Amino acid sequence: MGKLKKYKLKTHKSTAKRFRITGSGMVMRTRVGKSHFRRRKAQRVKARLIGVQPVSSSATAKRIRRLAPYLHKYRQNPPA
Numbered sequence: 001m002g003k004l005k006k007y008k009l010k011t012h013k014s015t016a017k018r019f020r021i022t023g024s025g026m027v028m029r030t031r032v033g034k035s036h037f038r039r040r041k042a043q044r045v046k047a048r049l050i051g052v053q054p055v056s057s058s059a060t061a062k063r064i065r066r067l068a069p070y071l072h073k074y075r076q077n078p079p080a
Contacts, residue, residue, distance in 0.1 A: 012067035027061040068079040
């Protein structure tokens with residue numbers, strides 16, 4: 001009898017596009033409210049929207065890791 005085949009896991013693509021994992025293993029997300037109605041927002045509010053922020057809930061971070069198991073391998077978007 002030969003070796004058992006180890007199957008690849010499928011990545012949830014919308015999760016892979018929305019989150020990143022840092023080198024230390026933190027799950028990072030972008031802030032909400034960046035898509036439209038930006039002209040009526042104050043400069044201070046728009047400045048706060050720049051950059052990423054860590055996912056606060058450990059349960060949510062665990063779910064993200066399960067949905068995108070190969071996310072830690074890529075710095076940017078995964079290859080198509």
